[in-house]
Amino acid sequence: MASRWRVLAMALRHRLLRMIGRPVDPFADTPSGLSLSPSARHFADYDRVALGLRFQALKPDDPQLWQRQARAKLAELSGYRREASVPYSVGEQRFALPDGLLRRRIYLRAREGVDIPVHLVQPENASGPLPVMLCLQGTNSGAHISWGEARYPADLEKGNGDYAIALQAAQRGYMAVAIEQSCFGERGERQIRPRSAAPCVDATMHALLLGRSLIGERCSDVSAVIDWLQAEATGLQIDPARIHAMGHSAGGSVALFAAALDERIAAVLACGCIGYIRDTIGRRRDDQGQNVIPGILNWLEMADILGLVAPRPLASVAGAADPIWPGEGARAVFAEAGEIYARLGATGRLQLQIEPGGHRFRPAKSWESLRIALDKDF
Template identity: 35%
Template sequence: MNVETYQHINLATAMPDRQFDTLEFSRALYAQTTPSLGFRATTRAEAEAWQERLSAQLERLLGGFPSVRCPLRPEVVARREFRGYTRETIHFQSRENLSVFAYFLLPREFSRPGPCMICIPGHGRGVDDIVGIREDGGQREDPDGYQHDFALQALRQGFAALAVEPLGFGHRRDPTARMHGAGATSCQPAAGAALLFDQCMVGWRVWDVIRSVDYLQTRPEVDPQRIGLMGISGGGTITLFGMALEPRLKACLISGYFSTFRDSIMSLSHCVDNYIPGILQYAEMWDVAGLIAPRPLFVESGHEDPIFPEAATRYAFEQAGRIWRVWDAADRLGLEVFEGEHVFSGRQGWPFLRRWL
């Protein structure tokens, strides 16, 4: 067969039994897979035993955590006063050879010890973009971008905030990413490196959250029984998994992330830092959320969010509801689908957090 003849063949007609669509293949594989640790409990005792099994497996899938926690060696490297609050730039050790960059924000009027939110940004410029810092280092007056300075919003809602820079973003990028502007990340090479060690970026970032709780427990301003976690997009990923594996966290808000694996990161293009090898063999996203139960969980999503579809968010939330109901704790779940795209809202989420923290 010459090339000219080949170009005129309709492949669908010539080979009707052939399938070339990788998405359809993935969905067929999904349909054939029953997660072995999916939620099936009907009593609280069964649910607690299930949580133990799934949390142990999830930690293994993330690559495990260090068996020994290194000293935090915290350092306040800068402090600035703003109208209504103080911002400290914090460094502390998460692992040997790895430090965390964070901002600790404290309202001027704050009853000590009080509640504190750990705030995790999504993809973009990193943590500066949730504390009102412009690209030139100045302080902006009005929220910008899709994250709406939600760490600063926390202060106005009566919380202290620890805004943590995720690995691969902003202040924690590799030299190559720094050469390509403020919005460039080093997620891809860092997440790829994690895979080479049979680990993953989600696990690395969740460990930073765990050590952030350790750090906040050293702060006299913070009530250790009133620490929550929140994030949007990729920060929502870390909020879900961080809450699932850190029981000291008391409540959370997941913005622009909660969905099904099938209809979000399996079906649409997302950064490799969202992926956990083997997760669907054991659990869907609502099962991971079930490790939070019966602690309070609030989910928000934009009606027009193009990367975490509304229908999947609603379905996953309904499935999660089955888990909370086993604890008779359905009142500790909240959902808002607002008019908007992939942005932070907080309209109903903040009152929910104030109620539970």
């Protein structure tokens, strides 16, 4: 058995080498030219995946029939489902916000084990019927950022208002509906002890055990909220035909996939979240699994997901230097999805802007992109 001092000396040497940028490889004597990393198997298979429903390969005569088939397959793979019953409220509170805005916090019971906090933000004296914007935050501390509230020190870094998307939507005439997504904010994991450090990984793994995905569950929640909005449309003074969705990063992914699965979403603004699956989440570190859908590459790529939104307006803004969702990747996906939009006579409803910089939400450009897609002023 190695002496305690030898173990300590080896650990110290490894730590010092890491500090100066020279990490130790205990297997430096491995012959070159071998495919030993787990990713090598996956990268090799990416070139041979079936993509059995890819629009670009099939060139279907009937794009709408393709949409029905692809949408059904996406729902199956992701574990997305619509509940038979409409959610009901199990509690409501009201809070005043600056600039004459009102926030209503409502807890919706969607099904056993699923209560969804939603926050309605609008002017106190608003009269309808109002269009609705479903506001979906990305990977951060919760929906409270949507109306500019800080509950954690890190929230103060977002205090410039760029991520206060519910306020932005309300100021543009929407009833903003900020949905607390599974794993964030009030819906963070509290039952498991101990929990994983990354907030979404436990839910991702447990969903997989049931044949579902986290993004499929989140999209199911979005549809449940839409069920409730439509059922309460008269009392809420909203226009159920004008329900839009928006988000950035992980929030943009949910907005996009929810619109692909639920045709009641009339328009979508999905930023900082678009690129080919094989080039993005398939080739980088992923300690969350938020967007992983088992088996999706046997059937669909990201351009097909965009194509499931057609002919409805779809807008996005990407950062040219975004290391997570690079702008050039978004451009390539939009170019491919453009064929589907063209086949459905909706070319002008697909809008992408690429801006300098990295992974962040750009309010002015994002709303401008949506305005162009909708062909209307805010």
